[in-house]
Amino acid sequence: MKIGIGLPNQVRGTRPTVIPAWASRAEQAGFSTLGTVGRVAYPGVMDTVALAAAAATTTSIGLLSGIMLGPVWPPVLLATETAAIDAVSGGRLTLGMGVGVRPDDFVVDGLGMAARGRRFDQDLDVYRDVWRGEPVGGGPNPAVPPEAREIPLLFGGAVPASFERVARRGAGYIGGSVPAPMVAPAFDAVRAAWATAGREGSPHLVALAYFALGDTEQGHANVWDYYQSTGDEVARLITDGMASGPGRVKDAVAAFADIGADELILNPAVGDPDEIDRLADIVL
Template identity: 65%
Template sequence: MKIGVGIPNQVRDVRPQVIPEWAAQAEEAGFSSLATVGRIAYPGVMDTVALAAAAGATKSIGLMSGVLLATVWPAPLLAKELAAIDGVSGGRLTVGFGIGIRPDDFVVDGLGTKGLGARIDRDLETYRSMWTGQPVGGGDNPGVPAGTREVPMLFGGMAPASFARMAKWGQGYVGGSAPAQFVAGHF
């Protein structure tokens, strides 16, 4: 049995220096993975920053977002960020994606709460394109180093479309920060 633990990145007003210390202690204690929770409009540490800090502070523990709000990011920037975290960690990242439901998390101009399903579907194409070394930004250069792998993806959500995304793109389902009995029926 594998047992993971959450990184306290979204504990209100967390001291950011706790993140690498927590990660190192979790690895030393024998946990199999460390997971984050994503929010923008909350006084915590961004999940990508927490994962990068954990990658730098550990050597073998798995890293996971559970869930990262993909649609609040411009797709090429998130793809590059995730590829870098995966690379720095030596291929230990698994990313759990959600589309988000809280309007206050959508802070980037042009990335509001309308059309989230269509947006994540386009974004997934962008992630794969970037992770497989295709040129980015209309130029000739790829956005990530040669040898970058496609980061394994999990999907959260309760809509049939989220299950379809999981079947097409993913390696599994992530229940996010929900009690087991809440997601049990989906398994």
């Protein structure tokens, strides 16, 4: 199982100037992938901006949005933005995407929560057309350069439609930031949907977990702050599941490996760049 690390782009209070240096340091440490957390209505750095900064300051590490909220964006704009990030990175971007669950993230007029799953499936066709160089806006021009490619897609979500979306349109699946035993049924459902669809090979399965190794008290507070809008039960589950200390990090790695994750992205709960080396000493 590969081990990646998240960027602190949605850790409250983290200075945006940390992100480029964090990306470079994580690559030097040997992590497989840099991940982002995607939200709009939170005082962080948008995942597209964080990924662009990482693309410009690294040369080999993978880039993954985990997860980007597709239906909050006009689809042509999102496809164009992500194609540019992928081009800057030299083709290292994978998009982990979902439909979103928090109403306050849907800030664009006409792009609300209603029918967002159906709209997202339609948007996927738009992304493909843009990435293939189809003209946009009713004129003769594409929105991407000729070397643009179809960016690999992973999907998140915990309902059958999410698993079927992986089987129909995706390269794999991203689990939620919950303990491995809670992610295992979703992994199994994705594998089953993949087989039913007649797909060759197997879906790429990515797990997410939070960690804090320095100021663990602040880490717990930050995770709670981020998830409290989803309700106390969910916020407590994810906060209590944060890997605080080397032993719990090792336990999380073993647990996700046991359920068949291909990659685990450990997301920082604090924005201290020294967390990169602390984590690398444990897992790499």
